Amino acid sequence: MAQDLMLEKWSGKISTVTIGATIADGGTRKHSIKIGGEKSLPNLFKEGAIPNKTQIAFEIWDAPPTDWPDELNKIYGSYYKDPITWAKTCVEKYKATCLCVRLQAAHPDFGNKTAQQEAQFIKELLKAVAVPLVIIGCGDDSKDSLILPACSEAAKGEICLIGSAVQNNYKTLAAALSADGHNIIAESPIDINIAKQLNILISDMGLPLEKIVINPTIGALGYGLEYAYSIMERARLAALSGDKTVASPFICFVGQESWQVKEAKANAEEFPAWGKETERGIIWEILTATALIQAGADLLVMRHPLAIEKINKYIEELYQC
Amino acid sequence: MAFSGLDIYKLLPKTNCRECGFATCLAFAMQLAKKAVSIDKCPYLSPEAKKVLESSSLPPIKLITIGTGEQKLEIGNESVMFRHEEKFHRPCGLGFVIDDSLTDSEIKDKLARIAKLSFERVGQKLDVNLVALKQVKDAKRFTEAVKLVSGLTTLPIGLISEDSTALKDALITLKDKRALIYRATKENFTQIAPLAKEFKATLVASAPDLNSLSTLTQELNKLGIEEIMLDTGNKTISEKIWDLTQIRRLALKKSNRSLGFPAITLINKADPYEEAMEAASYICKYSGIILLRNIEAWQTLALLTLRQNIYTDPQKPLQIEPKLYPIGATNDKSPVLITTNFSLSYFTVLGEVEASKVPTYILSVDTEGMSVLTAWAAEKFTPDKISDTVNKLGVKETVSHNRLIIPGYVAMMSGELEEKSGWQIIVGPKEASGIPSFLRNL
Ligand code: SF4
Numbered sequence: 049m050a051q052d053l054m055l056e057k058w059s060g061k062i063s064t065v066t067i068g069a070t071i072a073d074g075g076t077r078k079h080s081i082k083i084g085g086e087k088s089l090p091n092l093f094k095e096g097a098i099p100n101k102t103q104i105a106f107e108i109w110d111a112p113p114t115d116w117p118d119e120l121n122k123i124y125g126s127y128y129k130d131p132i133t134w135a136k137t138c139v140e141k142y143k144a145t146c147l148c149v150r151l152q153a154a155h156p157d158f159g160n161k162t163a164q165q166e167a168q169f170i171k172e173l174l175k176a177v178a179v180p181l182v183i184i185g186c187g188d189d190s191k192d193s194l195i196l197p198a199c200s201e202a203a204k205g206e207i208c209l210i211g212s213a214v215q216n217n218y219k220t221l222a223a224a225l226s227a228d229g230h231n232i233i234a235e236s237p238i239d240i241n242i243a244k245q246l247n248i249l250i251s252d253m254g255l256p257l258e259k260i261v262i263n264p265t266i267g268a269l270g271y272g273l274e275y276a277y278s279i280m281e282r283a284r285l286a287a288l289s290g291d292k293t294v295a296s297p298f299i300c301f302v303g304q305e306s307w308q309v310k311e312a313k314a315n316a317e318e319f320p321a322w323g324k325e326t327e328r329g330i331i332w333e334i335l336t337a338t339a340l341i342q343a344g345a346d347l348l349v350m351r352h353p354l355a356i357e358k359i360n361k362y363i364e365e366l367y368q369c
Numbered sequence: 370m371a372f373s374g375l376d377i378y379k380l381l382p383k384t385n386c387r388e389c390g391f392a393t394c395l396a397f398a399m400q401l402a403k404k405a406v407s408i409d410k411c412p413y414l415s416p417e418a419k420k421v422l423e424s425s426s427l428p429p430i431k432l433i434t435i436g437t438g439e440q441k442l443e444i445g446n447e448s449v450m451f452r453h454e455e456k457f458h459r460p461c462g463l464g465f466v467i468d469d470s471l472t473d474s475e476i477k478d479k480l481a482r483i484a485k486l487s488f489e490r491v492g493q494k495l496d497v498n499l500v501a502l503k504q505v506k507d508a509k510r511f512t513e514a515v516k517l518v519s520g521l522t523t524l525p526i527g528l529i530s531e532d533s534t535a536l537k538d539a540l541i542t543l544k545d546k547r548a549l550i551y552r553a554t555k556e557n558f559t560q561i562a563p564l565a566k567e568f569k570a571t572l573v574a575s576a577p578d579l580n581s582l583s584t585l586t587q588e589l590n591k592l593g594i595e596e597i598m599l600d601t602g603n604k605t606i607s608e609k610i611w612d613l614t615q616i617r618r619l620a621l622k623k624s625n626r627s628l629g630f631p632a633i634t635l636i637n638k639a640d641p642y643e644e645a646m647e648a649a650s651y652i653c654k655y656s657g658i659i660l661l662r663n664i665e666a667w668q669t670l671a672l673l674t675l676r677q678n679i680y681t682d683p684q685k686p687l688q689i690e691p692k693l694y695p696i697g698a699t700n701d702k703s704p705v706l707i708t709t710n711f712s713l714s715y716f717t718v719l720g721e722v723e724a725s726k727v728p729t730y731i732l733s734v735d736t737e738g739m740s741v742l743t744a745w746a747a748e749k750f751t752p753d754k755i756s757d758t759v760n761k762l763g764v765k766e767t768v769s770h771n772r773l774i775i776p777g778y779v780a781m782m783s784g785e786l787e788e789k790s791g792w793q794i795i796v797g798p799k800e801a802s803g804i805p806s807f808l809r810n811l
Contacts, residue, residue, distance in 0.1 A: 053579070054618045091610045091654075115802075237742070269671060270490060272713065272740070274678040277653075278453040285451070308802060310720060311670065318724075321485065323666030331645055331671045338646045339675055342653040354642075362606075362646045369607035 056095055058288035062086040062295050062346075063258045064100065065231050067146065068180025069207040077206065078178035081146055083261070083346040084297035089284060090344050093369050096288075102341050102363050104348045104356050105146040105182050106138040107303050110161075110169055111153035117313040119329045120351055131169070132176045139177050142353045148182035149173060154195045155186035163198035170199045174206060182209045182299075182349065184233075189217055197224035204228040209299070209347075211235060212263055215246055222253035233299055235263040238275045240283050244293040261347065262296045268305040268312075269336045276300070280343040300340045303351030306333040330355050338362065372425045374402040380418040381411065388412055429620045430629050433596055433657070435462070435499065435549045435571050436525025442498045444657040445631040450617060456682040462658040463648075463672060464499025464527060466635065469506050469514035476514060480521045482664045488673060491687055491712040495673040501527030501551065501660055508535035515539040519546065527551060527660070528570075533560040540568040549573065549658075551633070552600055555585060562592045573633055575600040579615055583627040590627075598657060599632040606650050609634060613655040631657025641668045652676050687712035688738035693762045694719075697728035701769040704729050704811055706797065706804070707755060708776060709736040709744050717801040725805035730767065734758045741776045752782050756790040777803075 064085035069075025081103050088096030112128035113120075127134035131149070138144040151169075153161040161169075170183065183199055185192030197220060200210055211233025213221045218234070225232050232255055236243035243262055251257050264283070266276035280298055287295035306312055312332040316325045333355040337348050341363070350356050378398035389410040391397040400406045401422070408414060408422050432445040442462045449455045467479050480500065488495045500522050504511040511530060519526060519542060527549040528539050536550060548568070552575040553561040565572035574589055574597050576582040586597055601612040613632055619625040634656045638644040641663040648659050652675050661668075681687060691710045695703075696719065708718045710733040722729045734755055736744035744750035759765070759773065773792045775783060777799030787794045798807050 053615055054623060091607045091650075092614060093607060094611060237746075270674040270678065271717070273675075274452070274681055274683070277678070278451070278683055281451050282453055308800065310717075310802070311674070313802075321488065321666060322670055323668070327641075327665070328667035328670070331642060331667055334642055334646060335649050335671045335675055338649040339653055339678075342650055358642045358646065361643065365605060366607050368605045369611070 056089075056092075058087055058096055060087075060288045060290040060292070060295055062284075062287055062297055063260075065209070065258065065261055065297055067182070067207060067209045067231060069205055069229075073207065075206040076174065076178065077180050079145070079180070080207070081180050086284075086344070087288070089288070090342055091366060091369075100346070101367060102346055102348060103146055104144075104350050104359060105148035106142065106144040106353075106356065107148045107150065107301075107349050107351050108134045108138060109150045109152045110166075111155070111158040113152070115308065116351075117307055117329060119312075119326055120307060123353065132172060135173055135177050139179055142356070144179060144356075146180050146182065146347075147177060148184060148349045150184045150186070151195055151199065152186050154191050155188050156191065158186065160191075161195075163194045166195040167198040167202035170202045174203060180208070181206065182211075182233075182347075184211060193217065193220050196221055200224040200228045200230055203230070207231065209233060209261055211261075213246065213250060215242055215249075218246065218250055219253060222250045222255050225259075226254040231259045231261060233261050233263050234296070235265060237265050238272075238279050240279055240286070240294065243279075243283060244291075247293050247296060257292060257296065260296045261299045262294070263299050263301070266300050266302070266305055266336070266340060268302075268309045269332055269339065270311060271305070271309050273336060273339060277339060277343045280340070280345070284344045297346035298340075298344060299347040299349065300337075300345045301349045302337045302340065303333060303349055303355075306336045307351055330358075334358055341366075372402060372422070374399040377401050377422065380414075380422060382413045382415075384413065386413065424626070427626075428629075429624055430617070430631060431595070431597070432459075433571055433598060433631055435527075435547055435658075437545070437547050438523070440496075440498070440523055440525065441547070442525050442658070447617065447631075447655075448621065450614075450621065452679065453683050456684065457680045459657075460676050460680040461652060461656055462498035462525075463669070463676065464497065464501055464524075464658060464660050465664055466501045466503050466529065466660050466662050467514075467518070468503050469511050471514075473514075473517055476517055477521065479664060480518065483524070484522070486664070486666065486669045488670055490674060490677060491716045492689065493677060493687070495670075495677060497669060497673070498524060499527055499549070499658065499660070500524050501529050501549070502539075504528075504530035504532060504535055508532060508538060511535040512538040512542060515542050519543055525549065531557050531561070533557070533564060536561065536564050540564055540570060543570075544568065547571065549598070551575070551635075553585070553589065555581060558585060558588060558592075562589055562594050565596070566593050569596075571596040571598060573598045573600050574630075575602060577602050579612065579619070579628065583625070586627045586630065597630045599628065599630050600634075601632075603635075603637070606647055610650060610654045613651065617655045633658040633660070635660045636662070638662075641665050644668070645672055648672055649675050652679055686738040689715050689733060691733050691735035691758065691762070693764060693767060694731045694733065695728075696722045696731060697726070699728040699730055701767065703727075703768065704772065704774055704808065705732055705764060705768060706730065706774045707732045707734060709734055709739060709741055709750060711736060711738050711740045711744070714740050718804065721801045721804035722808070725808040727805075727808040727811075729808060730764075732758065732762065732764060732773075741778050745779050745782075750779065752786040752789040755786055759790055759792065 068080035
């Protein structure tokens with residue numbers, strides 16, 4: 049009996065978001081990256097184009113992180129007081145093609161830097177490295193509404209990805225980013241309807257849907273990963289079936305989530321049955337990333353250079369088919 | 370394909386003789402459609418009708434059992450492509466390949482390491498499921514090694530060999546153990562199939578494309594082999610995911626019986642990270658058994674955790690009983706930490722409380738299995754609810770102080786909760802990882 053394959057036909061398509069402006073585009077980046085553009089579910093190349101590989105941004109902070117585990121401190125600790133060198137190291141030594149900078153120094157508990165100081169820092173960073181930038185606030189809402197618009201202006205024309213906009217706090221950011229030509233991160237708490245609504249609200253502010261990247265707020269492996277996994281699958285199915293309001297690429301903060309869980313941090317003396325701690329932390333970041341790639345992640349923000357190297361290799365292999 | 374009551378009725382004798390225990394054939398048909406009765410209750414069913422009905426009531430992906438006893442592995446019976454549509458039912462098996470070319474002591478060492486791979490997370494036991502011995506040497510060595518392995522492990526055993534003489538001797542050793550045989554191909558199935566039948570082993574049918582695979586399983590069926598798993602050989606990850614996706618789609622949506630079996634994947638990567646990434650891909654995408662080579666606790670823990678995540682019922686998050694749990698040598702001065710009855714919240718808090726070595730009570734509030742923030746947003750973790758729980762579960766009778774500690778994420782309710790409950794509210798850390806230092810400095 050001949051075996052007919054069963055092919056899905058999708059009418060929808062994920063929008064393509066470009067991060068980084070080269071000189072030709074009016075910016076100063078050496079290259080730009082493209083995410084999204086899928087016309088098929090992850091890996092199913094035979095059913096529709098998957099033109100852009102999942103990209104990885106190295107996460108750096110502009111203030112010394114206090115809760116990063118030793119495994120990461122060993123690697124980055126000597127740069128914590130000098131974020132520009134930290135950024136350069138990621139690009140030069142670890143071959144980062146994109147950086148995600150968290151403006152933690154603006155946080156009241158981490159130095160309380162002003163909007164002007166953060167804008168100045170972004171200018172210096174743009175001079176120091178030529179890769180596309182993702183810029184994240186410090187997590188203090190009132191502070192972020194001040195620093196992010198200032199940084200948006202400082203990076204005008206460089207087409208960064210900046211966030212996060214949330215349901216109760218998107219207007220100032222959306223207006224600023226739209227004026228300066230950037231992309232926005234729309235963050236929704238593992239809820240597909242909020243994700244849709246927020247995308248509509250933001251596009252009403254003048255930022256087109258093609259400028260939005262969804263942050264579905266993931267949990268780490270073993271800590272709620274499956275919620276984001278299924279929300280992403282559902283959103284992808286809806287988008288491919290033609291719902292434009294969720295047809296945005298996904299950004300996933302893999303490093304941040306996976307390096308805070310016990311399995312990634314606890315030492316081997318305390319939990320001998322869990323195996324070596326160095327490898328355990330790295331595999332936790334790696335498998336969180338792997339599962340999310342299978343659910344449709346487009347941009348991963350990660351921390352450990354070896355985890356990033358392995359995931360890059362994995363992404364290459366996915367394209368061999 | 371499932372039949373409706375009416376479809377079934379059309380196949381019944383329509384004599385309303387009542388021998389099935391129902392007043393009419395139609396009533397019986399309705400119960401059959403709900404799978405509430407067995408078709409055997411009607412003595413007058415024609416053999417043709419019986420055959421049609423029996424096959425329609427079979428699950429689209431056959432349930433396969435490997436091994437015996439408590440550690441037997443049951444896979445198959447899957448019903449959806451995406452876990453949010455219902456759930457993934459039978460967690461895939463994770464096993465390890467061992468070559469017979471290793472020395473006996475090397476094999477023993479590997480088995481000892483495999484035996485240690487047992488973990489507990491959020492109240493569930495996570496175990497590996499299979500040891501597969503691969504023939505590299507001659508039949509004699511293979512049988513020897515099989516004897517060694519079967520004497521030392523209680524896990525189900527797989528045999529990787531295409532040599533029917535070697536397999537026969539090995540299967541005699543494993544009599545009644547429901548082994549897994551890898552593999553039957555177009556070339557060798559006439560020799561291997563009789564062995565699988567004689568020893569009631571599950572047989573992996575292997576072919577590089579779905580056409581030949583489907584033909585092969587039908588040939589095996591003709592030879593009386595029902596316990597089958599599917600394999601499409603060595604491919605890149607994306608090609609493999611394509612095959613696994615097609616197999617499940619065709620079985621579920623086209624009721625293709627010749628592909629209605631769980632699939633098996635073998636991974637051949639020396640680097641344990643890369644091996645784990647490939648295995649993780651197949652845990653997510655439909656593999657029934659995944660065989661690895663590296664035996665590393667950290668790698669297995671991560672993979673079993675992923676399997677637990679993917680196979681959790683999305684409609685029913687893991688919950689624990691709402692209760693006042695004493696942790697360590699508590700007394701009436703011990704602090705009281707409040708959290709939800711979502712297993713993950715509770716067990717995360719529990720782990721940190723244990724690590725702190727400070728005897729503490731954990732009060733888990735019934736939030737229907739929602740996490741702290743989700744429950745708060747859904748109004749299942751409110752000052753009223755918490756006050757009620759504190760009263761109902763006898764916190765006042767247990768401790769002599771009047772302080773309650775709430776998660777940092779719901780700091781905003783502390784004022785209202787203080788008013789409603791009459792207790793003094795202390796805001797704890799946001800992340801559980803902050804609990805040990807918080808408790809020690811209380
Ligand atoms: S026994 Fe069979 S024929 Fe008789 S009533 Fe029941 S279904 Fe109908």
